[in-house]
């Protein structure tokens with residue numbers, strides 16, 4: 001990875017804590033993860049050979065509630081990345097003011113290179129290795145890059161088998177039939193869209209012909225494209241690891257999804273011009289949604305970007321150097337800790353529903369999500385205006401102050 005995401009995350013935190021004037025001891029406390037778990041995952045592969053995979057779970061903070069965060073399956077997973085993403089989860093839960101701390105997990109594996117059977121064995125053994133450190137009151141995993149509802153089902157089943165009874169509250173983002181929530185699958189994207197609609201209103205530029213570019217066509221990207229398309233906006237570019245599709249008249253994300261579901265690549269879709277994935281940031285648009293991985297917009301490509309709004313569907317897609325260039329060019333950035341917090345918000349709803357064993361309809365979930373996202377957006381936007389600071393600093397100041405208050409009230413044990 002070109003830029004170390006852990007160093008970047010710490011630098012941003014240090015800046016925020018200085019702005020808040022936090023005492024040095026508290027600063028030291030907030031910089032450190034509470035718990036780092038590293039495991040080895042032996043798996044008998046379909047060939048009969050034994051492979052060993054590396055896995056991590058990091059719990060950054062639990063002062064406001066149990067730790068919460070996704071599990072990533074990707075060949076480039078590192079401990080630094082998981083530490084950074086765990087810390088980001090602490091701030092994300094605090095920005096939307098839900099009672100969780102932050103965590104993240106990861107396994108170093110390319111899920112497209114292993115069979116379903118091998119994926120199940122990796123998941124079950126990983127779960128077993130971290131079983132004493134997760135649980136509905138301790139730490140609740142969810143899907144992230146390379147993981148999905150099926151993987152959450154295997155985690156829940158493994159945990160339940162070991163504990164001797166069904167424990168749906170151990171994961172969120174699980175299938176509805178196992179106690180999942182309505183609306184969880186597209187919650188991150190829906191939350192992202194609520195923040196986009198709020199800023200369009202504030203900037204007074206809400207016309208339906210706005211052009212949208214989406215990088216990444218997985219859970220977050222494809223659902224962002226679909227929801228924005230449903231609202232009448234024009235999706236001019238979508239891309240994934242296979243490359244990009246461009247159509248200035250507008251793409252149909254539903255048809256692109258259907259084509260992928262048949263086992264085809266994104267770029268095999270016909271009704272569009274195929275472009276190199278690295279060229280998508282050269283195309284002019286009004287709203288750019290990076291929804292793939294971190295460090296996609298760097299000082300090398302930031303000055304080419306011609307958009308009015310960047311909505312960070314992904315975690316950490318813009319490096320600090322790139323952010324300076326974008327802000328100087330007058331681009332409005334909705335930062336990840338706010339923009340993609342819809343996923344963890346509906347995960348919170350799933351956890352609440354599971355604990356109560358009482359389930360809500362999709363409309364109720366989406367309305368509650370909108371309330372939380374809009375409240376968080378305006379808290380951050382008002383702080384950004386009042387203090388004349390960028391949106392990321394405003395979001396982090398709100399979040400870090402909430403966590404700092406919780407630490408101060410609880411004190412340091414013993």
Ligand code: NAD
Nearest residue numbers: 144145146188216217218219220240241292314315340343
């Ligand atoms: P996913 O695995 O479903 O999809 C990732 C997509 O990115 C895939 O389409 C992949 O092909 C594409 N991609 C990977 N590298 C790329 C590249 N170099 N250029 C273009 N596309 C590339 O993952 P996801 O769950 O949609 O997560 C995407 C981002 O959103 C991650 O940063 C994740 O941490 C963040 N996020 C996800 C959730 C969630 O609920 N799933 C919640 C909050 C944040």
